[in-house]
Each structure stands twice: as C-alpha cells, then as structure tokens.
Amino acid sequence: MPRAVKPSRKRDGRLGPPQGYPKDPDKYADPANWKYPVHTPFHARAARRYFNEPRNRVKYTPEEQAYIDKKINEALERFGVAVKIRDGKIEDEAGTIQADVPLNKDIDRMTFEELLLVFLGTNRLASAKGIDLSSVSVDKETDTLLSGRVKDYTVRIDRQEKRLEHDCVDFRTNRAVGRLMCKHLGAFLMRLDRPKATRLLRELLRERDHWTFE
Numbered sequence: 001m002p003r004a005v006k007p008s009r010k011r012d013g014r015l016g017p018p019q020g021y022p023k024d025p026d027k028y029a030d031p032a033n034w035k036y037p038v039h040t041p042f043h044a045r046a047a048r049r050y051f052n053e054p055r056n057r058v059k060y061t062p063e064e065q066a067y068i069d070k071k072i073n074e075a076l077e078r079f080g081v082a083v084k085i086r087d088g089k090i091e092d093e094a095g096t097i098q099a100d101v102p103l104n105k106d107i108d109r110m111t112f113e114e115l116l117l118v119f120l121g122t123n124r125l126a127s128a129k130g131i132d133l134s135s136v137s138v139d140k141e142t143d144t145l146l147s148g149r150v151k152d153y154t155v156r157i158d159r160q161e162k163r164l165e166h167d168c169v170d171f172r173t174n175r176a177v178g179r180l181m182c183k184h185l186g187a188f189l190m191r192l193d194r195p196k197a198t199r200l201l202r203e204l205l206r207e208r209d210h211w212t213f214e
Ligand SMILES: [Zn+2]
Pocket: 153, 166, 167, 168, 169, 170, 171, 182, 183, 184, 185
C-alpha cells in the first residue's frame, strides 16, 4: 500500500462545502476539495461506493487514494458499519435498507404500507402494528415538524432540518447499519394523517442520504 498523502486541490474540486453539508473539512475524506463527506453512516457508505469506482479513483495519485480510503474506512469503523469485501468489492449487508431500496421512479407509486415495509422489514412492521394506539401521541403535526411520544420514547421529525430524532435502543444501535426505523417510529407514522405520512416516507426514502437519523 502506498503512503497516504492528503489530496491536493483538483480542477474539478469544490471551493467550499456543498449546501447543507458540514463546514468542517475534517468531515470529508478529501478535505482539500470538499469531496466524499463522511459525517454520517450513510455518507460514509456512499463515499465508499463512489470511491470504489475507477473513474473517481483515477483523479487521484495512489498516495492520495490511500489517504481517502483510510479516511472513509476510519469513518465506517467509527460508525460500526460492517464492511464486507469480496473480490475487491464492497458488499452491502443483506437486509439493510441499501439492499432493497426501490428505484426513485418507483417510490412515487408506493403505498404507505409498502414504504413502511421498506423501512421496517416484515417483523418490525408486525411489531409496529401490535403497539397499542393509546400509547402513541402526536404533539405537533405541521408541514415541517412532527413530534410526539410512543410509550416512553420521543419522536421528532424535522423536514426543514432533514432530521429524525428518536431515543430507543433498537433505533440507536441499528441505524448505523442502515435500519432506519424501529417499531415505535412505525407506530408513530401510522397515527399521522395518512397522505402526509406517505409524502414524508417517500421524501425520507428518496433523500435518505441527506437526512440525519439520531
Ligand atoms: Zn424505537
């Protein structure tokens, strides 16, 4: 492996952080060009996928490639994302959202139930339906902000900030591996106005790489 050297400025590099992305260069695997952001598990995974493509790698010297690889891998490790490599290619873990996400053009045709199934999987969807609706409350339901409680847990979904906050153990431990929802979030979404919840899920699915789940 070549020695890792921080990439130099490239002709097609960015002059600053893209809108909505971190302003700290350290959150990028290529800090000089503001490329390959690795501030969330999803971005780290996306960075890994993009940087595996030869047409992206060739823009860098072998030493710079080693630097970017190192930063992406460190981020993945930090987030606890298991990276499986077979034949030099990264394999997505089976059963996570990455493995069975529909194409963008199909997302608009999906029903509420189908969307929930993508986020929850069969077992969690069944558990979500099993939650007594009396333990689910919605405090706020505006176009941009949805918040409430499910049992002892809080839920807060901010569409403006593209941020979903929830505090149960299942959600916390599994979001790093691409399971973005738990039974509580499922139950919460079922309590919402259905067309609004459907729009939100489509948006979440389409733009999941730009959302923060924590
Ligand atoms: Zn939960």
